[in-house]
Amino acid sequence: MEKVINITVKVWRQKGPKAKGGFEAYKLAGISGDTSFLEMLDILNEKLISEGQEPVVFDNDCREGICGMCSLYINGHPHGPDNLITTCQLHMRHFNDGDTITVEPWRSAAFPVIRDLTVDRQAFDKIIQAGGYVSVNTGGVPDANAIPISKIDADEAMDSASCIGCGACVAACKNGSAMLFVSAKVSQLALLPQGKVEAAARAKAMVLKMDELGFGNCTNTRACELECPKGVSISNIARLNRQFLKAKLSD
């Protein structure tokens, strides 16, 4: 039988970056278990608009787990209680009738709140701009078998490249560290021949930018990999440490 639940959603409301925020509780009745979490917020917003109130502002775009825009901290977990999914892939069947669900924005000094549940994640873009690309001429598209790449490296690079830049790693980290994100972005390039050329300079530039933007020092708590919707592994962080240390020692 289809699950239908009545819930209370406790949402962080904040008018602007400087405004003082606070929680508002809203009751929603007859929510189907097949409703996605964001659809539930859509239902809430329609209700608020029809009552002449301001709708809740939250980030979202693709709603299929690939863009990394959705970013809600739900009941003590970034992207909610389910594992290896983004907020937009979370369904209401994971909650029970009568539940109070607390919804908060990512909390980190480097991700200031813009409004309600939306935070400014431009810090991630700035880190990418500092070196998360290949700028050497790699020529035209080579034949698939012209540059041999081991299956292990190819798989590892693909896993690193699965990072969607959502920021859940920062949101989960007690140190507000961005190391999982940065290490994934460094690894996806450093593992492949086209990216290897600039690997040392890239690692240094991106870490420098990360530190400058006020992200914390990683103390290996592993909260990031436990909450990452794409299962990005802290082996990336070890690789980044290795590359950074090697680059600095050979300076």
Next chain:
Amino acid sequence: MYWLLNSSIGRKLIMSITGVCLVLFLLFHMSMNLVLVFSAEAYDMICEFLGANWYAVVATLGLAGLAVLHIAYGTWLTLQNKQARGADKYASSNKTKTEWAAKNMYVLGLIICLGLVIHLWNFWYKMQFAELLHLPDAVSEGSGLVIALFSCPAYSVIYLAWLAAIWFHLTHGIWSAFQTLGLNGRTWYPRLKIISNIVATIIMIGFAVVPVWFTIIGLFN
């Protein structure tokens, strides 16, 4: 060399190197202690050897330097991280299933500091410091001092609690140091976790033997 101060990975490098050196020191110290269980004379010979001699003093200063660096950097990192986290806390708290020790390294460190103060007062002050300055508190036979102290169960309990804090600190600290140095990966992570637990447990048991042994002997005398 500024990067050891102003980059996060540089600061962590200092944490990991000083941490690993302290672990090696603990293993050495533990081996020395264990001698006392077998022979008080042999133990007193070691104490004599590591007393007020120039090489022992140099080693002590080096060790103190490592400890000060580790504590200073640990405090600095912790303060920076608090700032990076921001003033706003999550109302629904943080329910990520991380390991307790990993999230409480600084608190564990402070407990270790507290134990260290007691420890230095109990032993080091009388066994090396007082001897260096020719104070009347100087004790020439270390064995008697250790046995007398641990015959009092209250002291033994304090020491065991201290060892528990060190155990927690090291179950996370050892593999974490390898991770920081870049010597980790998918294959080695589970292995390093096991190695950390084993080394931390060896250190805890190795140090616990002396207080437990002399408490038991004290109770039967």
